Amino acid sequence: MGNNNSKKYLNPYLGGVLLGLVLLAAFYISGRGLGASGAVKSMVVTGIETIAPAHAEGTEYYQNYDKSHPGGPLHNWLVWEMLGVLVGGFISGAVSGRLKWKVEHSPKITSKTRLIFALIGGILFGFGSQMGRGCTSGSALSGMAVMSLGGFITMAFIFGTGFAFAYFARKLWI
Amino acid sequence: MGPLVVNEIISANTNLFLAFLIGIGFGFVLEASGFSSSRTLAGMFYGYDTTVLKVFFTGAIVAMLGLLFFSLFGWIDLDLVYINPTFLWSAIVGGAIMGLGFILGGFCPGTAFCAFSIGKLDALMFIGGLIIGIVIFTEGFPLWKDLFYAENMGTPTMGEFFGISRGVFALLLILAAFGMFWVGEWAEKKYPRDEY
Amino acid sequence: MKNMRIKLAMVLIPLGLIIAAVPENTTKPYKLTASQMLQEIKEGTQFFTPDQVADMIVQKDPTLQLIDVRGKDEYEKYHLPGAVNIPLSDILSPDNEDMLNQDIKMNVFYSNGSTKSNEAWMLLRQLGYENNYVLQGGLNYWAETIMNPQKPPSTSPDDEIAKYDFRKGASAALGGGVLQTSSSTKTSGPKPPIKKRKKKKRAAGGC
Numbered sequence: 001m002g003n004n005n006s007k008k009y010l011n012p013y014l015g016g017v018l019l020g021l022v023l024l025a026a027f028y029i030s031g032r033g034l035g036a037s038g039a040v041k042s043m044v045v046t047g048i049e050t051i052a053p054a055h056a057e058g059t060e061y062y063q064n065y066d067k068s069h070p071g072g073p074l075h076n077w078l079v080w081e082m083l084g085v086l087v088g089g090f091i092s093g094a095v096s097g098r099l100k101w102k103v104e105h106s107p108k109i110t111s112k113t114r115l116i117f118a119l120i121g122g123i124l125f126g127f128g129s130q131m132g133r134g135c136t137s138g139s140a141l142s143g144m145a146v147m148s149l150g151g152f153i154t155m156a157f158i159f160g161t162g163f164a165f166a167y168f169a170r171k172l173w174i
Numbered sequence: 175m176g177p178l179v180v181n182e183i184i185s186a187n188t189n190l191f192l193a194f195l196i197g198i199g200f201g202f203v204l205e206a207s208g209f210s211s212s213r214t215l216a217g218m219f220y221g222y223d224t225t226v227l228k229v230f231f232t233g234a235i236v237a238m239l240g241l242l243f244f245s246l247f248g249w250i251d252l253d254l255v256y257i258n259p260t261f262l263w264s265a266i267v268g269g270a271i272m273g274l275g276f277i278l279g280g281f282c283p284g285t286a287f288c289a290f291s292i293g294k295l296d297a298l299m300f301i302g303g304l305i306i307g308i309v310i311f312t313e314g315f316p317l318w319k320d321l322f323y324a325e326n327m328g329t330p331t332m333g334e335f336f337g338i339s340r341g342v343f344a345l346l347l348i349l350a351a352f353g354m355f356w357v358g359e360w361a362e363k364k365y366p367r368d369e370y
Numbered sequence: 371m372k373n374m375r376i377k378l379a380m381v382l383i384p385l386g387l388i389i390a391a392v393p394e395n396t397t398k399p400y401k402l403t404a405s406q407m408l409q410e411i412k413e414g415t416q417f418f419t420p421d422q423v424a425d426m427i428v429q430k431d432p433t434l435q436l437i438d439v440r441g442k443d444e445y446e447k448y449h450l451p452g453a454v455n456i457p458l459s460d461i462l463s464p465d466n467e468d469m470l471n472q473d474i475k476m477n478v479f480y481s482n483g484s485t486k487s488n489e490a491w492m493l494l495r496q497l498g499y500e501n502n503y504v505l506q507g508g509l510n511y512w513a514e515t516i517m518n519p520q521k522p523p524s525t526s527p528d529d530e531i532a533k534y535d536f537r538k539g540a541s542a543a544l545g546g547g548v549l550q551t552s553s554s555t556k557t558s559g560p561k562p563p564i565k566k567r568k569k570k571k572r573a574a575g576g577c
Contacts, residue, residue, distance in 0.1 A: 121279015
């Protein structure tokens with residue numbers, strides 16, 4: 001802490017209270033928590049059905065998904081919510097003067113390394129979020145707010161594994 | 175009485191519109207709290223920046239308390255609120271894979287979108303990775319179907335699981351969270367990183 | 371930073387203490403407004419006549435579920451065939467919810483008169499439960515019309531005679547008499563359809 005950068009960010013506790021209120025609003029209005037990976041999934045499923053309709057029709061998984069998520073991405077709560085995230089993040093970035101194309105990385109690694117690891121991390125996170133029925137937002141954060149056992153288990157393993165492998169990945173960050 | 179959409183106080187389309195507004199709030203708070211920076215996020219694992227810990231747990235306990243008080247006042251029917259189901263093994267395996275993805279990629283899906291919205295290209299790569307990861311999951315679903323559905327425990331809450339009332343559990347979680355915040359601030363002093 | 375943590379703790383920990391100390395709100399909210407209830411009471415559609423019920427018993431209608439809302443003693447002394455006992459005082463017990471809030475059977479409440487059974491119906495109706503009905507006049511009227519039907523004068527219209535024949539038959543079938551009846555006799559009005567309960571589902575969520 002103590003660097004100029006952090007001054008421009010919200011106090012984390014204040015940010016947390018605001019995050020909690022947003023999450024509470026989601027529960028009060030829609031009866032569900034926040035999420036993120038589900039929006040990507042909705043678009044992935046629709047994408048596959050557009051590119052390879054025959055394949056999608058023959059695959060049980062996509063058929064089940066369509067049954068439980070009728071109406072496609074335009075009727076998907078998470079897709080709209082994530083569109084909102086893009087707008088909300090942009091507004092905050094614009095207000096604080098943080099809008100800039102850049103690849104953020106530790107001085108010890110190159111941009112290319114950072115991008116490769118971002119991709120690998122994304123693949124793992126994408127897969128893990130489907131296996132764990134939700135990502136940090138959908139399963140861990142929202143799950144904790146409703147005190148779901150599964151939410152706590154997922155949260156514990158996300159952060160537990162993160163800490164366990166932190167030593168091996170330290171070059172990427174510090 | 176909430177949840178508004180389940181009790182048909184608002185329509186499904188209004189719900190989607192409000193989802194968009196909620197998303198704006200979500201994105202704004204994430205960005206304003208510094209979640210658009212992968213090094214802030216990863217900082218938690220090294221103790222130099224525990225913003226994530228504080229924001230994340232404060233958010234969870236505020237929402238949890240809010241839900242409990244709303245329920246107490248009869249403003250929301252908690253029976254109609256989605257509770258994440260617990261499938262023990264998929265929660266563990268999925269969580270572990272996500273943890274590895276977190277430490278390598280520096281984002282989670284929500285924060286990646288947030289970071290991309292202010293122009294972080296590594297976040298864009300991460301989102302690309304998400305798509306690939308999800309495609310791998312859906313295409314290979316028969317391979318991990320058994321694991322995915324193994325040990326279905328229904329939708330237990332922590333209070334039910336440990337046999338205590340949800341209010342008592344909430345209090346314990348709040349105390350635990352403040353304990354963690356205290357440790358986090360201690361760690362920030364111990365492992366300062368000013369240059370990032 | 372530290373200040374903020376302490377301020378937050380000073381707010382959240384007392385709130386946590388409160389929430390840990392107060393009992394959970396398990397109150398069931400009323401789903402129907404007073405004027406909606408009044409409308410239903412005015413219409414009186416909750417009532418089944420003894421003839422309708424007797425017909426359903428004789429026909430062994432699988433959708434019929436008689437519920438005796440009198441006390442346990444009275445139930446044990448006498449109850450209609452196939453009836454189960456849920457005393458009025460237990461009507462809100464969670465154990466009975468599966469039975470009272472469902473969309474498979476037609477529950478017909480009865481008591482000696484129809485006061486208690488109507489009270490049970492009103493309570494449940496306000497909670498939004500469907501498919502609950504009341505035996506008109508209760509057991510007293512049941513005894514009068516079904517168990518001991520009065521023979522109408524022979525000058526009565528045909529349907530009165532038919533009704534009497536049916537009652538006589540039902541009485542025999544239910545009470546162990548010998549008289550045969552043509553069960554095709556249509557004395558009961560149209561049976562109300564079983565309303566599919568609009569079960570409010572939990573919101574779908576997750577990623």
